[in-house]
Amino acid sequence: MTEKQLLDEKRFADIDYNLSVVRERVAQAARLSGRSPEDIQIMAVTKTVAPEYINHAIAGGMTLIGENKVQEYLSKKPDLLPHTAHLIGHLQTNKVRQIVGEVEMIESVDSVHLAREIGKRAEAIGKKMKILAEINVGGEESKTGIPWEAAEETVAEIASIGSIEVCGLMAIPPFCEKSDDSRAFFSKMMQMFVDIRSKNIDNTNIKVLSMGMSSDYYEAVLEGSNLVRVGTSIFGGRNYR
Numbered sequence: 645m646t647e648k649q650l651l652d653e654k655r656f657a658d659i660d661y662n663l664s665v666v667r668e669r670v671a672q673a674a675r676l677s678g679r680s681p682e683d684i685q686i687m688a689v690t691k692t693v694a695p696e697y698i699n700h701a702i703a704g705g706m707t708l709i710g711e712n713k714v715q716e717y718l719s720k721k722p723d724l725l726p727h728t729a730h731l732i733g734h735l736q737t738n739k740v741r742q743i744v745g746e747v748e749m750i751e752s753v754d755s756v757h758l759a760r761e762i763g764k765r766a767e768a769i770g771k772k773m774k775i776l777a778e779i780n781v782g783g784e785e786s787k788t789g790i791p792w793e794a795a796e797e798t799v800a801e802i803a804s805i806g807s808i809e810v811c812g813l814m815a816i817p818p819f820c821e822k823s824d825d826s827r828a829f830f831s832k833m834m835q836m837f838v839d840i841r842s843k844n845i846d847n848t849n850i851k852v853l854s855m856g857m858s859s860d861y862y863e864a865v866l867e868g869s870n871l872v873r874v875g876t877s878i879f880g881g882r883n884y885r
């Protein structure tokens with residue numbers, strides 16, 4: 645075997661092991677929160693990861709993947725095994741054209757303006773685009789997302805746009821040293837999710853609550869998340885070069 649093959653064997657084995665750990669912890673948190681493991685979707689976040697490793701994860705059952713950048717996803721897509729993709733990174737309106745129709749869902753919709761552009765494009769190609777409203781739950785200025793205070797009215801406004809289906813909420817809470825602090829943000833999001841779902845707003849089908857990453861997916865599931873987005877804990881540290 646060449647050195648590259650040996651390194652790949654090692655990396656594939658690491659991915660297999662990591663997947664088993666993530667699945668086990670998600671299952672445990674699901675049961676502790678009164679749900680069954682199948683109720684929680686695990687997304688493999690594949691930014692910076694090369695197609696051969698992504699394909700290894702897909703072959704291992706991780707058919708839902710998440711990418712942050714339009715260009716990166718579109719360039720890898722032809723090399724990937726059959727999968728379902730969500731866009732999870734900030735989307736600029738000038739990239740909307742390229743991505744609508746290429747992914748199953750856009751999780752990072754953070755303004756009515758962006759939603760309108762998505763709706764226009766979806767209509768032009770005769771599709772309905774599933775989206776999540778990204779909420780800035782921590783009120784951090786540095787982060788994208790709809791301000792907490794405006795969440796409900798913004799979701800209602802987005803829902804009124806044609807060719808869009810609002811499927812739920814997404815959040816990236818501030819990084820917390822203590823897991824109890826993370827849980828407070830997740831719990832707040834869960835409350836918002838339940839509130840918005842109970843309003844039965846026209847054109848919404850609120851069922852996804854996307855929250856939890858490598859450092860906190862366990863806590864997120866304990867508090868009600870049903871979609872966790874895990875990168876590092878599956879593929880290892882990222883190399884952005």
Ligand SMILES: *Cc1c(COP(=O)(O)O)cnc(C)c1O
Pocket residue numbers: 689691712732733816857858859873874875876877
């Ligand atoms: C990178 C990223 C993740 C995954 O982060 P990890 O800490 O590597 O698990 C999840 N969600 C979003 C929006 C991301 O950009």
